[in-house]
Every structure is written in structure tokens, then in C-alpha cells.
Amino acid sequence: MRELLRVSAPVDLGAIDPRSTPGLPEATAGEHRKGWAREQVALLGAGLGRRQEMLYATAKAAQERPGPADRPAGRVLLVLQAMDCGGKDGTIKRVAGAMNPLGLHIRSFGPPTPEELRHDFLWRVRRALPPPGYVGIFNRSHYEDVLVARVASLVPEAVWRARYDEINDFERELTDAGVTLVKVLLHISYAEQGARLLERLDDPRKHWKYNPSDIDARARWDDYQAAYAEALSRCATDAAPWFVVPADRKWYRDWAVAHLLKETFDTLALGYPAANFDLGRERERLRAGEAGAGGTGEMNGR
Amino acid sequence: MRELLRVSAPVDLGAIDPRSTPGLPEATAGEHRKGWAREQVALLGAGLGRRQEMLYATAKAAQERPGPADRPAGRVLLVLQAMDCGGKDGTIKRVAGAMNPLGLHIRSFGPPTPEELRHDFLWRVRRALPPPGYVGIFNRSHYEDVLVARVASLVPEAVWRARYDEINDFERELTDAGVTLVKVLLHISYAEQGARLLERLDDPRKHWKYNPSDIDARARWDDYQAAYAEALSRCATDAAPWFVVPADRKWYRDWAVAHLLKETFDTLALGYPAANFDLGRERERLRAGEAGAGGTGEMNGR
Numbered sequence: 001m002r003e004l005l006r007v008s009a010p011v012d013l014g015a016i017d018p019r020s021t022p023g024l025p026e027a028t029a030g031e032h033r034k035g036w037a038r039e040q041v042a043l044l045g046a047g048l049g050r051r052q053e054m055l056y057a058t059a060k061a062a063q064e065r066p067g068p069a070d071r072p073a074g075r076v077l078l079v080l081q082a083m084d085c086g087g088k089d090g091t092i093k094r095v096a097g098a099m100n101p102l103g104l105h106i107r108s109f110g111p112p113t114p115e116e117l118r119h120d121f122l123w124r125v126r127r128a129l130p131p132p133g134y135v136g137i138f139n140r141s142h143y144e145d146v147l148v149a150r151v152a153s154l155v156p157e158a159v160w161r162a163r164y165d166e167i168n169d170f171e172r173e174l175t176d177a178g179v180t181l182v183k184v185l186l187h188i189s190y191a192e193q194g195a196r197l198l199e200r201l202d203d204p205r206k207h208w209k210y211n212p213s214d215i216d217a218r219a220r221w222d223d224y225q226a227a228y229a230e231a232l233s234r235c236a237t238d239a240a241p242w243f244v245v246p247a248d249r250k251w252y253r254d255w256a257v258a259h260l261l262k263e264t265f266d267t268l269a270l271g272y273p274a275a276n277f278d279l280g281r282e283r284e285r286l287r288a289g290e291a292g293a294g295g296t297g298e299m300n301g302r
Numbered sequence: 303m304r305e306l307l308r309v310s311a312p313v314d315l316g317a318i319d320p321r322s323t324p325g326l327p328e329a330t331a332g333e334h335r336k337g338w339a340r341e342q343v344a345l346l347g348a349g350l351g352r353r354q355e356m357l358y359a360t361a362k363a364a365q366e367r368p369g370p371a372d373r374p375a376g377r378v379l380l381v382l383q384a385m386d387c388g389g390k391d392g393t394i395k396r397v398a399g400a401m402n403p404l405g406l407h408i409r410s411f412g413p414p415t416p417e418e419l420r421h422d423f424l425w426r427v428r429r430a431l432p433p434p435g436y437v438g439i440f441n442r443s444h445y446e447d448v449l450v451a452r453v454a455s456l457v458p459e460a461v462w463r464a465r466y467d468e469i470n471d472f473e474r475e476l477t478d479a480g481v482t483l484v485k486v487l488l489h490i491s492y493a494e495q496g497a498r499l500l501e502r503l504d505d506p507r508k509h510w511k512y513n514p515s516d517i518d519a520r521a522r523w524d525d526y527q528a529a530y531a532e533a534l535s536r537c538a539t540d541a542a543p544w545f546v547v548p549a550d551r552k553w554y555r556d557w558a559v560a561h562l563l564k565e566t567f568d569t570l571a572l573g574y575p576a577a578n579f580d581l582g583r584e585r586e587r588l589r590a591g592e593a594g595a596g597g598t599g600e601m602n603g604r
Contacts, residue, residue: 057510093402101398101406102391197588207577208359215587275509285517286499
């Protein structure tokens with residue numbers, strides 16, 4: 001999937017069908033493929049949970065035995081971008097929901113606060129990075145600063161244009177520090193966005209997700225697609241690749257993102273760290289505690 | 303379960319059997335009750351996820367329409383305490399894992415850092431509170447400051463003794479600000495702790511969880527139980543009750559904590575907020591966008 005979904009400059013989003021399902025095994029064609037994909041996400045999730053635990057355990061061991069390390073302790077950072085209704089929240093619920101919440105570090109980026117605006121655009125992003133051993137997820141990210149900032153003219157063109165290089169430098173710094181970046185655009189169609197917005201209007205349980213400004217952004221669809229295409233073209237680097245996941249079909253989207261994460265973990269060659277204590281001695285100490293506690297079967301009320 | 307598991311002063315932990323299963327329906331007796339409980343946790347988890355979404359949606363709506371509110375926006379804070387191997391991590395994995403990770407705010411408290419030590423013991427706790435709309439989970443908490451701080455004599459007795467009142471004041475402040483506290487002691491036996499420590503020594507995949515200092519704390523078991531009993535006795539208030547969950551059986555522990563959370567959500571009378579926009583007008587705007595986009599079925603590549 002990393003090969004199939006990865007994009008490189010020049011990125012032409014119009015050539016990627018949001019309803020397509022690249023990489024889906026052919027044998028799963030037909031009606032039951034949706035159920036198949038949902039099952040796979042659960043299975044992949046269990047595997048992701050194990051890998052996440054190894055990542056966490058390795059970072060913890062490194063922290064307890066600091067020293068000259070071959071390479072810095074690992075962390076994984078999934079960056080999710082999409083148009084409104086693109087499925088960022090749903091992807092997090094389904095894919096991250098299959099992992100252990102203790103090892104997740106999820107951060108959402110909204111419009112910058114007054115304090116954030118007083119700093120460089122990467123300031124709030126640096127503060128939101130996952131600690132070593134964690135799987136971070138960015139629900140929107142620093143890419144908004146070359147997307148909405150560009151389309152809505154929040155800053156002059158010279159400012160957002162300079163940000164492509166700044167982002168590449170920043171991401172290079174991250175990967176040098178042991179962060180494995182997985183940048184994903186959930187790619188939906190204009191028609192699908194319209195259908196999902198209508199669903200939010202029709203279902204009282206979804207009104208809270210609707211914002212009238214979504215329609216304003218929708219009116220600028222082509223401008224946003226152009227901004228995305230340029231951002232992906234300029235910032236798809238070897239160190240920090242961009243993946244485009246066709247996202248009109250939610251079950252495919254979840255399966256594809258889970259698969260991307262699994263393949264990413266596989267590149268890390270994870271394992272459990274060796275014990276940093278004397279096993280025999282600790283067994284001895286534990287046994288001594290049993291004896292000292294006054295016999296067997298009497299411990300409950302102790 | 304809130305009635306059954308709630309404790310009040312004087313708390314006698316020795317009188318609570320860590321292998322007991324209060325509140326478990328009698329019909330589930332026998333071999334299959336473990337499977338039954340696991341299924342129930344999944345079902346309860348789905349319900350918790352819905353309630354969590356309502357909590358989040360309500361807070362979001364309140365934020366968008368600030369004004370004189372009847373009461374502050376809600377948040378729930380689960381405080382988990384236990385002896386080593388008591389099952390805090392496992393409970394979070396199972397119970398929180400059934401909820402939507404986007405709405406969770408999990409914070410673990412380890413030994414205080416030098417910076418944290420330069421501040422009042424509640425400083426780092428205040429910084430870790432969940433924002434409105436979130437379900438927070440404290441993996442250990444400010445109670446460590448009357449537990450390990452007391453048993454290991456990290457501060458003079460006068461200092462930790464004063465903390466009971468300080469904690470009660472702090473928690474009263476939180477509940478006044480709309481935080482619903484659920485404080486849970488996962489209550490395991492000395493024997494069960496020994497078995498779990500041995501498991502960590504025997505399984506190379508679990509070595510990373512083992513710390514030789516666990517045996518030192520185990521040697522002070524009675525002192526810790528006394529410290530817990532006094533902390534619960536002094537800080538079980540009407541505003542912020544303490545619950546003791548027998549935790550030798552993991553499946554019961556998870557079921558009981560999920561149930562406590564569900565009953566806690568039920569006291570909040572949650573619902574979805576009303577739309578804060580004109581539904582008819584928004585449908586109109588959405589329809590106009592469809593027309594302006596140049597016909598039907600042509601949107602994919604747009």
C-alpha cells in the first residue's frame with residue numbers, strides 16, 4: 001500500500017478516483033468486500049496494538065538506560081488532512097480505536113488562538129508532537145497553513161509560499177529525531193462531500209458537526225484542490241512521503257489507513273527490549289516475599 | 303454499581319474480598335460468566351461511546367454560543383489508583399479502548415520531574431485536566447502524594463497530612479466547575495500481585511513492565527494498604543466519591559469500571575445540542591452549490 005498510494009510531484013488529484021479501491025485483493029470483489037474490510041481493520045488493529053506496545057516498551061527501556069544509542073527512540077506520527085466531511089474523525093475512531101489508547105497521542109488543530117498567532121506557525125505543532133514511544137495522530141496539521149491560509153488569504157502569498165520549504169526543513173528535523181511520518185490525504189469527491197453535508201443537516205444527532213462555514217469552503221472547492229495539489233507536490237519528500245487515500249468509501253479508507261500504518265510499523269523492525277535487571281535475583285526476591293508473608297493462601301486480607 | 307462499590311469512612315480494605323464480584327447478575331454464575339462479562343464490556347463500550355459523543359457535542363455547542371449557562375460544560379474524570387500490577391493499564395486498554403479515542407484525555411503520573419517538584423503537588427494535576435467535553439482518565443493521580451509520598455517518607459508527615467484537606471478543596475473546585483469525578487481503587491490481593499509479578503518475570507514480552515522497585519513497594523504492602531484506607535476515608539466526599547473495585551478477576555474489574563462509567567454518564571442527562579443555524583437556509587445553500595457546480599454526476603473530478 002505504501003507503494004500504491006504514495007504520490008510524487010506533480011500531484012494530479014483529478015486523476016485519482018475517490019471511489020477507487022487500490023490494493024484491495026481482487027478475490028474480495030462484490031457485495032461482501034465491505035464486511036471483509038471491516039474484519040480486516042479489526043485484525044490489523046490487533047497487530048497495530050502489539051507493534052505500538054513494542055514501540056512504547058522500547059522507548060521506556062531506552063529512557064531507563066540512557067546512553068549512546070544507535071538511533072533515537074522511535075515514534076510514529078500520522079498526519080491526517082482532508083476537506084470537510086473527508087472522514088478524519090471517522091478514521092481516527094475506527095483505526096486508532098483498534099489500538100491501545102494509552103499509547104496514542106491525538107491532537108486536533110483548529111483555527112489558531114490569539115496566543116498561537118503570536119508565534120511562528122510551527123510553534124503549536126512542535127508542542128503537539130508525540131513523546132518517544134507514542135503513536136501520534138494529527139487531526140489537521142501544519143498543512144492548514146498552506147491550505148486555508150492560502151485559499152482564505154489569511155497571510156500574504158510570499159508568506160505561505162515560503163512555508164513549503166519551512167515545512168520540509170521541519171519534517172526533516174523530525175525524521176532525524178526518530179519520528180516516522182505518515183502523511184495522509186483522505187481524498188473525497190465534491191459529490192460525496194455534498195451527500196455527507198446533507199446527512200449532517202438531516203440527522204439531528206449530527207447537527208453539532210455542521211458549520212455554515214463548511215459551505216463557504218465548499219464554494220472554493222477548486223481552489224482547495226489546487227492548494228492541496230501544490231502542498232503535496234512540494235512536500236512529498238523521501239523522508240516524509242505523502243499518501244492519497246481514496247475516501248468516498250469509508251470501509252476502504254479505514255482499511256487502507258490501517259494497512260499503511262501496519263506497513264510503516266514493519267519498516268521499524270520492532271521488538272521487545274531485553275530485561276535491564278537480573279532475572280534470577282528478582283525471582284529470588286519475589287519468593288522471599290512470599291515466605292516472609294507467612295505461608296500460603298493467607299494473603300488475601302493481608 | 304455506584305451504590306454497591308462506593309465506600310465511606312472508615313474504609314476497611316481488609317473486609318473487601320479482591321476476588322468477589324459484587325453486582326454481577328446471579329444468572330451468570332459458572333464457567334461462562336467471564337465470556338459474558340467480556341461481551342458486556344463491548345456493549346457497554348458502544349453505549350459509552352455514544353454518551354461521550356453527546357458530552358463532546360454539548361461542550362462544542364456551548365463554546366460556539368457562549369452565554370449565561372445554567373451550569374458549566376461537562377467533563378468526566380476517571381481517577382484510577384492501584385498497587386503495582388493492580389490493572390490500571392489493562393482497564394484503560396479494555397474500557398477506554400471501547401470509546402472514541404478522539405474524545406479521551408488520558409494522562410499518566412510518574413515520579414515528579416524536577417520542574418514539577420518546584421511547584422505545589424497539584425500543579426501538574428491541574429495542567430492534566432481534561433478540557434470540557436472530554437472524558438479524562440488519570441493513570442495514578444494526586445493521590446500518590448498521600449500514598450507513596452507517605453510510605454516512602456518523601457515529605458514530612460505534617461505535609462502529607464495537610465494534603466487530605468487540600469485534595470478535598472481541589473476536588474470540590476473541580477466539581478463546581480462541571481467536572482464529574484469517578485475515583486476508583488482497583489483492589490487486588492497480595493497473592494494476586496505476586497502471581498502477576500512472576501508472570502512479568504516469566505514472559506520476555508512483559509519484562510519491560512517489571513521494575514525491581516516493585517518488590518520494595520511490595521515489602522511495604524501493609525503500609526500501603528493503611529495509606530490507601532486513610533486516603534479513601536478522608537477523601538470520599540459526596541461531591542467526589544471513592545469506589546473500590548475488586549480486581550483480582552480482570553473480567554469483573556473491566557465490567558465493573560465500564561458499568562460505573564455508564565451509570566455516571568446516566569446521571570448527567572446528556573443529549574445532542576440543538577442546531578445553532580437555520581436548517582432551511584443551509585439546505586438551500588447546499589442545493590445552490592450543487593446547481594452551480596454544473597449538473598449531476600460530474601463532480602468526481604471537479
